[in-house]
Amino acid sequence: MSTEKRRQLASIALIIGFFVVWELACIVFGIKDIVLPRPSQIITTLVTRFPAILPHAIPTLVNTLIGFALGIIGGVAIGALIGSSRLAYDVAYPLLIGFSSIPKVAVVPIFVLWFGAGFAPAVLTAMILCIFPIVVNVATGLATTEPELEDVMRALKASKLDTLLNVGLPRTMPYFFASLKVAITQAFVGTVIAETVASNRGIGNLMMIASANFDVPLVFAGLLILALLGVALYVLFAVIENRVTGWARRKDEFAGG
Amino acid sequence: MTTEVDAALDRSYVQLDKVTHTYGRGERQVRALDETDLRIDKGDFIALVGPSGCGKSTILKLVTGLMEASTGYVFVAGREVGAEPVRVGMAFQNPTLLPWLNLRDNVMLPLKIVPPFRQDYRAKRKTEFRDRIEALLTQVGLAGFGDKYPWQLSGGMLQRASLCRALIHEPQLLMLDEPFGALDQFTREELWAIMQELWMTHRPTVLLVTHDLKEAAYLANRICVMAARPGRIIDDSVVPFARPRTVAMSYDPEFVSLTQHLRELIVSARTTVEAQS
Ligand SMILES: Nc1ncnc2c1ncn2[C@@H]1O[C@H](COP(=O)(O)OP(=O)(O)OP(=O)(O)O)[C@@H](O)[C@H]1O
Ligand SMILES: [Mg+2]
Numbered sequence: 001m002s003t004e005k006r007r008q009l010a011s012i013a014l015i016i017g018f019f020v021v022w023e024l025a026c027i028v029f030g031i032k033d034i035v036l037p038r039p040s041q042i043i044t045t046l047v048t049r050f051p052a053i054l055p056h057a058i059p060t061l062v063n064t065l066i067g068f069a070l071g072i073i074g075g076v077a078i079g080a081l082i083g084s085s086r087l088a089y090d091v092a093y094p095l096l097i098g099f100s101s102i103p104k105v106a107v108v109p110i111f112v113l114w115f116g117a118g119f120a121p122a123v124l125t126a127m128i129l130c131i132f133p134i135v136v137n138v139a140t141g142l143a144t145t146e147p148e149l150e151d152v153m154r155a156l157k158a159s160k161l162d163t164l165l166n167v168g169l170p171r172t173m174p175y176f177f178a179s180l181k182v183a184i185t186q187a188f189v190g191t192v193i194a195e196t197v198a199s200n201r202g203i204g205n206l207m208m209i210a211s212a213n214f215d216v217p218l219v220f221a222g223l224l225i226l227a228l229l230g231v232a233l234y235v236l237f238a239v240i241e242n243r244v245t246g247w248a249r250r251k252d253e254f255a256g257g
Numbered sequence: 258m259t260t261e262v263d264a265a266l267d268r269s270y271v272q273l274d275k276v277t278h279t280y281g282r283g284e285r286q287v288r289a290l291d292e293t294d295l296r297i298d299k300g301d302f303i304a305l306v307g308p309s310g311c312g313k314s315t316i317l318k319l320v321t322g323l324m325e326a327s328t329g330y331v332f333v334a335g336r337e338v339g340a341e342p343v344r345v346g347m348a349f350q351n352p353t354l355l356p357w358l359n360l361r362d363n364v365m366l367p368l369k370i371v372p373p374f375r376q377d378y379r380a381k382r383k384t385e386f387r388d389r390i391e392a393l394l395t396q397v398g399l400a401g402f403g404d405k406y407p408w409q410l411s412g413g414m415l416q417r418a419s420l421c422r423a424l425i426h427e428p429q430l431l432m433l434d435e436p437f438g439a440l441d442q443f444t445r446e447e448l449w450a451i452m453q454e455l456w457m458t459h460r461p462t463v464l465l466v467t468h469d470l471k472e473a474a475y476l477a478n479r480i481c482v483m484a485a486r487p488g489r490i491i492d493d494s495v496v497p498f499a500r501p502r503t504v505a506m507s508y509d510p511e512f513v514s515l516t517q518h519l520r521e522l523i524v525s526a527r528t529t530v531e532a533q534s
Contacts, residue, residue: 148353155321155347155432156370166366170357247357250408 037217042224045217056206057225060191063119063202064229067126068187075131075183076176079138083172084164089139100132105193112198122194122202129190130183137179141172174248177241184233188226268335269296270462271320271430276329278315289315291487292329299429300460304467304477306519308527312488313466317432320464321345333430344371346428346461350435352415354407360418361403364390367426374426393421397451413444420448424455431461437472446504449475453501470516470523471507474498482519484526492522 019039025031026038033041046053078096081088104125111121145168153163195204203222210218278290290312297303305313318324319331322338322345331338346367354363368374368386378386394403397417407415420436437445453476456463467473473480474496482492496515498506506512 146353148349148351149355151318151323151349152347152353152366153370154323155345156367156426157345158370162370166369167355170355173357245357247406247408250406 034214034216037220041217042220046221046224049218049221053203053206053221053225056201056203056222057229059119059122059201060188060195060203060226061229063122063195064126064184064187064191067123067190068130068184070123070127071130071134071183071187072180074127075134075179076138078131079135079172080142080164080169082135083139083142084160084168089143096132096135099128104129104190105197108194108197111194117198118201119199121198122191125194126187126190129193130187133179133182133186134176137175138172141175142168145171174241174245177237177245180237180241181234184237185230188230192226268332270299270301270334271295271297271464272330272332273316273319273326274330274332276319276326276331278312278319278324279327288487290319291489293488293490295481295490297462297464299462302456302463302465302476302478304465304473304480305483306467306470306473306480306523307483307488308485308523309468310488311483311485311526313483314434315488317434317464317466320430321347321432343430344426344428345430345432346423346426347432348416348419348423348434348436350438352407352412352419354415354419354422356407359404359406360394360399360410361387361390363407363418364393364421364425366422371426390421390425393425394418396455397421398447413440416440416444417448420452424459424461427459428461431463433463433465435466435468438468445469445472449504450501452476457500470519473519474512474515475502475504475507480519482522482526491526492519494518 023038023040026036037045078092082092083089107128108121108125111124115121115124142164149167149171150163153167158166191202192204192207195202196208199205203226207219207222210216210222273293273295276290276293276295277288280287280289293316295316305316307313315324319326320333320338322331322333334341334343354360355366358366365382365386368382369378374386391400391403394400397420399414399417399421402410402414402418407418410418416436416439423431423433423436437448440448449472456476463476465473465476477496479493479495481490482494483489484491494515498512507516
């Protein structure tokens with residue numbers, strides 16, 4: 001316990017140290033605001049102009065979460081299909097690889113063409129960016145289920161669905177949660193890309209306008225709020241992961257709860 | 258009803274007719290089982306012994322319907338395997354418990370899957386089923402461990418739980434593939450007694466694969482000895498000892514001479530293979 005505490009303190013100290021060094025470097029080398037604002041300036045901007053930032057932060061968060069939710073539903077469905085059927089695997093894998101190699105900025109105009117600017121492109125871009133890691137991890141988890149576990153289920157004459165629900169999916173949970181932590185940050189990237197290109201709301205749009213006005217502290221304030229939201233959601237999923245898949249790491253909290 | 262079918266077709270409860278099994282194809286073919294006939298009566302307890310690689314697990318998998326025979330037919334309860342409405346319990350050398358479930362829920366798994374229990378699963382899982390599991394866990398010496406997760410238990414405890422999972426749905430057919438193989442001598446002997454008691458109360462039809470001749474003679478009514486390359490049954494003998502049997506009985510002269518005899522059969526089966534290759 002004490003080593004764990006010490007490790008936590010050390011990591012917090014290092015993170016604070018990073019911002020202190022940044023602050024000092026800006027002062028010592030006389031770096032201008034317009035190039036790289038100091039952390040204290042960024043935080044001040046974030047606080048003082050928060051009423052103006054908030055109406056942009058909310059749509060970004062909402063779009064990201066909707067896109068992410070759709071990504072989870074689609075990702076689990078496709079992953080389950082690919083992971084449990086050889087044919088689906090052979091057909092879908094090359095398609096997915098091809099699809100994921102397309103730069104996502106390139107598809108935003110297509111979404112705008114189909115659905116108009118605003119809400120839809122942001123959600124859809126968030127979804128397609130976060131779906132790939134989910135599909136790959138769910139499929140991998142299912143495909144690597146131990147043959148002995150499958151034998152147990154087949155001896156019980158379990159249906160494919162029973163096997164999927166009782167063995168396949170629970171066993172895949174650690175892979176699934178590992179992918180969620182990647183996927184949520186990807187979803188933010190997707191939303192912001194789409195907002196930058198095709199929306200008049202959201203943090204992406206705010207940063208576009210701020211940089212056009214050379215309002216660099218506001219640009220960085222946008223970055224900071226994105227980073228904070230990303231970290232918050234990452235932590236949320238890490239906590240859920242710990243509760244749900246503690247068995248994979250033999251956690252005693254899991255056994256207790 | 259099943260007895261009518263059995264009588265009509267004159268088939269044993271478990272019956273292998275001219276069954277062979279070959280793994281792989283082309284160059285890498287392995288003939289795991291040569292033409293084999295085997296009949297097992299309902300409620301009987303058969304042990305399969307023989308050198309490593311002689312096809313014991315293969316027979317078990319064929320009878321359970323986990324694989325199809327390359328040629329020949331496997332019948333269970335008068336029907337071709339797979340179609341029969343028979344509850345099967347299975348335990349392997351590894352406990353193969355699900356790591357995300359505690360012991361109780363692991364043992365509960367068959368009740369969730371297998372009819373007629375699955376129909377009542379929601380209604381009874383917190384009451385009747387739970388009590389039954391508790392009783393069975395107590396019987397194998399795991400009282401009070403229902404809330405533990407597999408990683409919190411020793412290998413012997415996991416193996417006991419795995420036996421419970423094989424038995425909880427009152428299987429008519431019980432397939433045991435070296436379930437006591439990884440245990441220490443004392444735990445093993447304790448589990449033999451438990452296994453015998455369970456068999457005598459529920460009377461499932463049991464097929465036990467083992468390397469331990471004493472175990473075979475203690476538990477089984479009949480012992481089939483197999484030889485390798487290709488796998489086949491070379492001896493089939495009845496074990497005459499009265500039940501319940503005890504570990505002390507395994508020092509009786511008849512018991513010792515039976516295990517001696519089995520030992521010689523297996524040794525000669527092994528040496529002929531070596532001479533051939
Ligand atoms: N999946 C497989 N693919 C190819 N060959 C196999 C496979 N499973 C078993 N064999 C071969 O079939 C033969 C019989 O295997 P089996 O597992 O039935 O033996 P066994 O009697 O259970 O041996 P052991 O006592 O070591 O468990 C062996 O020669 C083995 O190499
Ligand atoms: Mg084997």
